[in-house]
Amino acid sequence: MMDVSVYRIATSGPEDLRGLKELVDKGEINPEEIIAVLGKTEGNGNVNDFTRGYSTFVFRKYLAEVLGKSEEEIGKKIAFVMSGGTEGVMTPHVNIFTVKADAEGEESDKKSLAVSAGFTRDFLPEEFGTMAMVKEVKRVVLELIDKAGISAIEDVHFVQIKCPLLTSDRINDAQSRGKKVATEDTYLSMGYPRGASALGIGVALGEIEESSLSDEVILNDWSIYSNIASTSAGVELMNCEIIVMGNSTNSVSKFRIGHSVMKDAIDLEAVLEALRNSGLEFDSLPGPEDKKRIVNVFAKAEASPDGYVKKRRTTMLTDSDIHHTRYARAVVNAVIASVVDDPMVYVSGGSEHQGPAGGGPIAVIIRQKE
Amino acid sequence: MMDVSVYRIATSGPEDLRGLKELVDKGEINPEEIIAVLGKTEGNGNVNDFTRGYSTFVFRKYLAEVLGKSEEEIGKKIAFVMSGGTEGVMTPHVNIFTVKADAEGEESDKKSLAVSAGFTRDFLPEEFGTMAMVKEVKRVVLELIDKAGISAIEDVHFVQIKCPLLTSDRINDAQSRGKKVATEDTYLSMGYPRGASALGIGVALGEIEESSLSDEVILNDWSIYSNIASTSAGVELMNCEIIVMGNSTNSVSKFRIGHSVMKDAIDLEAVLEALRNSGLEFDSLPGPEDKKRIVNVFAKAEASPDGYVKKRRTTMLTDSDIHHTRYARAVVNAVIASVVDDPMVYVSGGSEHQGPAGGGPIAVIIRQKE
Amino acid sequence: MMDVSVYRIATSGPEDLRGLKELVDKGEINPEEIIAVLGKTEGNGNVNDFTRGYSTFVFRKYLAEVLGKSEEEIGKKIAFVMSGGTEGVMTPHVNIFTVKADAEGEESDKKSLAVSAGFTRDFLPEEFGTMAMVKEVKRVVLELIDKAGISAIEDVHFVQIKCPLLTSDRINDAQSRGKKVATEDTYLSMGYPRGASALGIGVALGEIEESSLSDEVILNDWSIYSNIASTSAGVELMNCEIIVMGNSTNSVSKFRIGHSVMKDAIDLEAVLEALRNSGLEFDSLPGPEDKKRIVNVFAKAEASPDGYVKKRRTTMLTDSDIHHTRYARAVVNAVIASVVDDPMVYVSGGSEHQGPAGGGPIAVIIRQKE
Amino acid sequence: MMDVSVYRIATSGPEDLRGLKELVDKGEINPEEIIAVLGKTEGNGNVNDFTRGYSTFVFRKYLAEVLGKSEEEIGKKIAFVMSGGTEGVMTPHVNIFTVKADAEGEESDKKSLAVSAGFTRDFLPEEFGTMAMVKEVKRVVLELIDKAGISAIEDVHFVQIKCPLLTSDRINDAQSRGKKVATEDTYLSMGYPRGASALGIGVALGEIEESSLSDEVILNDWSIYSNIASTSAGVELMNCEIIVMGNSTNSVSKFRIGHSVMKDAIDLEAVLEALRNSGLEFDSLPGPEDKKRIVNVFAKAEASPDGYVKKRRTTMLTDSDIHHTRYARAVVNAVIASVVDDPMVYVSGGSEHQGPAGGGPIAVIIRQKE
DSSP states (O other), X not given: OBEEEEEEEEOSSTTOOHHHHHHHHTTSSOGGGEEEEEXXXXXXXXXXXXXXXXXXXXXXXXXXXXXXXXXXXXXXXXXXXXXXXXXXXXXXXXXXXXXXXXXXXXXXXXXXXXXXXXXXXXXXXXXXTSHHHHHHHHHHHHHHHHHTTOOSGGGEEEEEEEEEOOOHHHHHHHHHTTOOOSOSOTTGGGHHHHHHHHHHHHHHTTSSOGGGOOTTTTTTOTTOOBSSEEEEEETTOSSOEEEEEEEETTBOOSEEEEEXXXXXXXXXXXXXXXXXXXXXOOSSSOOHHHHHHEEEEEEEEOOOTTSEETTEEOSTTTOSSSOHHHHHHHHHHHHHHHHHTOSOOEEEXXXXXXXXXXXXXXXXXXXXXX | OBEEEEEEEEOSSTTOOHHHHHHHHTTSSOGGGEEEEEEEESSOSSTTOOHHHHHHHHHHHHHHHHHTOOHHHHHHHXXXXXXXXOOTTOOOEEEEEEEETTOSOOOOSOOEEEEEEEEOOOOOGGGXXXXXXXXXXXXXXXXXXXXXXXXXXGGEEEEEEEEEOOOHHHHHHHHHTTOOOSOSOTTGGGXXXXXXXXXXXXXXXXXXXXXXXXXXXXXXXXXXXXSSEEEEEETTOSSOEEEEEEEETTBOOSEEEEEEEESSTTOHHHHHHHHHHHTOOOSSSOOHHXXXXXXXXXXXXXXXXXXXXXXXXOSTTTOSSSOHHHHHHHHHHHHHHHHHTOSOOEEEEOOTTBSSTTOEEXXXXXXXXX | OBEEEEEEEEOSSTTXXXXXXXXXXXXXXXXXXXXXXXXXXXXXXXTTOOHHHHHHHHHHHHHHHHHTOOHHHHHHXXXXXXXXXXXXXXXXXXXXXXXXXXXXXXXXXXOEEEEEEEEOOOOOGGGTTSHHHHHHHHHHHHHHHHHTTOOSGGGEEEEEEEEEOOOHHHHHHHHHTTOOOSOSOTTGGGHHHHHHHHHHHHHHTTSSOGGGOOTTTTTTOTTOOBSSEEEEEETTOSSOEEEEEEEETTBOOSEEEEEEEESSTTOHHHHHHHHHHHTOOOSSXXXXXXXXXXXXXEEEEOOOTTSEETTEEOSTTTOSSSOHHHHHHXXXXXXXXXHHTOSOOEEEEOOTTBSSTTOEEEEEEEEOOO | OBEEEEEEEEOSSTTOOHHHHHXXXXXXXXXXXXXXXXXXXXXXSSTTOOHHHHHHHHHHHHHHHHHTOOHXXXXXXXEEEEEEOOOTTOOOEEEEEEEETTOSOOOOSOOEXXXXXXXXXXXXXXXXXXXXXXXXXXXXXXXXXXXXXXXXXXXXXEEEEEEEOOOHHHHHHHHHTTOOOSOSOTTGGGHHHHHHHHHHHHHHTTSSOGGGOOTTTTXXXXXXXXXXXXXXXXXXXXXXXXXXXXXXXXXXXXXXXXXXXXXXXXXXHHHHHHHHHHTOOOSSSOOHXXXXXXXXXXXXXXXXXXXXXTTEEOSTTTOSSSOHHHHHHHHHHHHHHHHHTOSOOEEEEOOTTBSSTTOEEEEEEEEOOO
């Protein structure tokens, strides 16, 4: 049997290892069992957000030292998915996922948290946001579902991907080889890989027919989307790092995951639904005991492409001072934080093909009742 | 008897008069009865936010034309309180307050919405954010409570003030006369007048002892605050424009107001409490019929001075790219919008001495049941 | 003969009329002779820059009052080209152009400043940045060259255009009619009309073959450009307002104009060349007497599309906090200001098809020697 | 004799070591001789700029590996001064300073580049920007002048300091111990240590009487300043790292340094004067051969405290979207880049007590003629 644990650790900056070190030093976390580090770092979450790379660099170096391996080896063993942008009241933090492969316990009907992590090949700049990415992501996601021991597709509740983005240098590189990139605008170049990765997840999960997709559909037809995908772009990598989360009868984890889909950025009902789907039972709003059982909430946020929320005009898309992904994160985090009474929840921006236009998937991990 | 009405009108830009014009042309609003225009405009809400001045300019010009008066006369008759900053999903809009002095009806025990508006004298730059402002604001607020026919101090639920701020030119002006200003940082200069105005309200309402105040207390001792004050700074004026809102037996208004105080930016309970205080009756969350009765919610937002919310670190005060008032508005608006299912609610930033540190007053106007 | 004058007036804000009023009140400017107001206002120069609209609104209202006409009539008589963005040390100001049609004097070989202004028809959102715009701009520019009495194409030195941009509402409008817009990103939507307008100028001036153009060329083939065009987008209009400047033997103006083209944002040589082309004579750098004769410098600025300047990497295109047009204006203004010893020079951002990629036209108006 | 070299290396990001590695691998740089790394990294240059810490982390780790020492040892041996903010066209880069203590050659009258680097003790948050900092900086600067073998104070041309700044956590820490910090605004907290460090340099160099200073003078009396100081604040340290640069007869360096002082941000004359002071000889503007000899230019930039440049209003201090240090860097870099034809010059923002108000020191290192 597999045992899966999740540790949510507040950080005081992108380089802050103290929380993790303490848990490792106390023996609470066995670093050999770490398969993924999923963090929120305090950059702008956009192209020139170096807090993601900084944090990845620091965590990888530490784990290399503690495990006596090279940083390159660690990079191939552990997925580092740092998502930038802690706007509003969002607290910077990391989530450490550990998997103990041979835990004691017997298989039963009870489904508990199962997690696996892996990597695609490196992509060329001209492949970012194209079908090449969709297909490679699909391939790896299917492998990872299997690896996590999740037997039914409906038991997959969240697939998190970190994908690359275009910079001036990468665009120049592709163009020097006579290749066309998805867009020459570096900020917009975050959306294409996010969208393509999400579609790859949707295809893997059977939500989307692969035959309905083409390069032209990506970032164009918003009616096609995954309800499980959460993808985030960063300058610090050239491949996709993938974390699959679900429930499995193969797992003896103390934790459980559930999810729902926010229809817009202030969809309070969907937050409550996700909490219930994870296993919490409450009437109208979760009570203090329920809240204590919540380990973390993971959600995607974006400005609605038409600029409207509940048929009301917003200014997110016409504000040239602050990119709309920044506001979207602040808003969705605030709504969730107000319900769970804790601003340290994971919200990532830019939900192209992740949930309906203007909305996004939301997953919740809770501690199971003893 | 007095009859008071409120009209909430979405705008498509700071210069958009269409909604008001339509109501005036249809005879629904009698422009002679307008006493205050309270709007959210889509600038940055900070020093160089000219959307406030633009909107004020356009609305004043229109009302001057329609009432056959000079713009100067209109400026002395109607309070134009434009609050900048519609971050996140907040919908730009204006609230038009009308008062019909000699409405039919008889005084009863029933208390309904009563509103009055007025002006302080112009201040010198060196007076911004000092006791001179506290005292003059107190004087006018007391006059306005009387004018609104509000007999008990506990029936005052919201006092909105627009106050001035310092610019480079105003600082140079004061210094050329050998005077010291509260701060030489133009952005920080928004906080001092907001704080002093709020203290003036608190003194008028008996929440604060005037003797406990001095220039040194302003923006220093956060334990002193008003639970009713909402103040907002702008470059477009040199005096304070004040709107007092409460309930009165003298009013036959169809509306009613209530309030509460948010302890922090994600205080969902306080939002629910304010809704109940206004007269809505519901169990856990308001239902569709309750929401229909809500005319608008008015709240103040700020980053907690220590940077923490629910003992969690936030990055609002260390983000040098985006001022914390912008995030604070996005967060508080999102929390309220998620409850009332409508992003078009009024949230203004910078709640110095308005509610506890990191929190702020919240008021709700509802339509009374027939 | 035509007499043309230019007045450069510092402003203290978008609504500041004091400088113009003073000149009108003193009789120095005859408001009947004003044909164009060309200003730099202190907004972000991007989509949600309302300082342009505010300034236009205020100046139009004043001129309507002083000339006893409706604001609509003034809008058809006088071109108001407000360009947003006074980054770095750029001083906000307006340039007032006056034309006296029947001035005394006799035609000679001497060429002096000649200016004319006019308007295109309103465009539909789907026409922004397309050949429809190119053609209509060409038509009006040719009319205006004639109107200015400029007989040779090489005597045209600067053509300034204010063109519209897309907002969420305009995009939704086009889409609701089944039309496709040039881009759905509102910030990028400023570039398309700027580019199309510039190409229209280039065609009118014979710099560009109309047959070489198509919708696909616009914002794609940077090798096609005008050396005379300066275009600027704003939310406050739906048509193009055009000002043509050159020298003519028909003019007895005290002023003269010249120009050059900056190859990149720090092309000091081009600044010196433009000063010389206008008629200043100096060796290496202009001296104090030369500088006194300079009335204003008008330049376009942009980040090089490949992100490089003098083969050095810049971060303008990968900075997701601040749009590159803002930096470009700050840089070009600084270079010019350091030469002419005055930060109050006109620099406008986004020079698509205006000068070579990364560069832009630069024109200088000087007072002629008596 | 001492031999001093300077290597200016373009970087493709804060983590880019390729340029340095190449020079080390080729044997051009002996890593044992590196005493200081002085870089411009592409963050916002303000409080939440983590590119400085990231770059420091990466360079320190590399040098520790290559020199077979711990990172802590390297941190005590080599000064890492990373200055954030490459606004406008400024190219991110690092300057590597090497010193070979026992170089061949004989002392003569010829003065060549001499450099030394060192560290103050760690400061407590409440000491940032106070006389405690002034005195400790003075002490270390005097030691370093001696260490560099600079015999006359007028041969010191540039002293670069990296100093700490306040964060929410550091402010809370001081306050929890009952201590008062210089300011509770984290952005403003960058100025106090910069100012105090600069005054420490001025006292060490005899430009300023220590007796004229007090905590009250710091960031208050702008008439007191150093013409040699360049200080830069960062979140990544608690002490000051100091680099002293001058010329010495003890040095056989191929390089030489000179300096001047910019009176304002567009002071072209001062740029030319600094070039001449370093040893270049030219008439009006430097020619191609002169430019080739320039290794780097180091300058400080700030918005004038009164908001005016050449008696013209600028909007740098009233722009609440973008901090003035960002614009100041863009402007000063542009002016210098336009003269030396290269945007890869070092400009750091916030020149409190460094040069006159609104201006700042500027130093130039050139290759000496063979």
